[in-house]
Amino acid sequence: MRHLRTLLAITVAMTFLLGVTVALRPVEAPPLVAPRCDESVLTTASGTVTSSSCDGELASRVSGLLDSSVDGVADVLDISWVKRVDVVVPASDSELVSLVGPAFADMAGVAIRDGSGQRVVLNRVRAAALSDLELKVLLRHEITHVATRDLTSDSAPLWLVEGFADWVAFHGLGLSLRQAAPLLTPEVSALPVDFGGAGRDLAYQQAYSIMVYLESGLGERGVVDFFLRYASSSAVDSGVVDVAGWRDFLRKSIG
Structure with a gap:
């Protein structure tokens, strides 16, 4: 009888340990199947x-x-x-x-x-x-x-090409200059040139604001004609865009 009890105790202990071991073993997730994308x-x-x-x-x-x-x-x-x-x-x-x-x-x-x-x-x-x-x-x-x-020439100024594209994109959507170009400040001293570096977003917004500035003097069709006149060139004539006037326009528009 004592031998039987000992054997039973060992069996119960082994069953418990086996259960713990199985419980602790990580459950393998089914392999992920990538969705079929046609x-x-x-x-x-x-x-x-x-x-x-x-x-x-x-x-x-x-x-x-x-x-x-x-x-x-x-x-x-x-x-x-x-x-x-x-x-x-x-x-x-x-x-x-x-x-x-x-x-x-x-x-x-x-x-x-x-x-x-x-x-x-x-x-x-x-x-x-x-x-x-x-x-x-x-x-x-x-x-x-x-x-x-x-x-458009491949060598056309980027401020003209990208600014005009943004001007067309925002046209008629009812957004103010501040809403469309939140990074803008009136502290500008030259036309934007860095459209590939860390200042890319600001350059795009400055270019857009130039078109809005031109629109204030030329009207909508005047902006289109301005783009068509210079888009096939590698440069815009010096002084065509009055940087000082652009800066004053920004100060009045966004403070």
């Missing part, structure tokens, strides 16, 4: 949106804004162009870099021209984080580049 193309009256099916929400937002964005740009420019835009949302960072190059991969959107024609390429992460208003501004900015590409 190419998806949404077609609108003014173009297409090509994306991965896994980016369907962003693609749907873009397609919903595309027609009105093309129309908005066309109304401001009043020039002859195809009035059709193809938008691409790359499915991966590597695909994005292959289309726009590493220097522009961190930007929310880039207008490109390659063997497939002109397209607007969106950074899926950055674009998805934008509000509908911000996404509309982005689309209109890049569509302006598409619409004016044949009229």
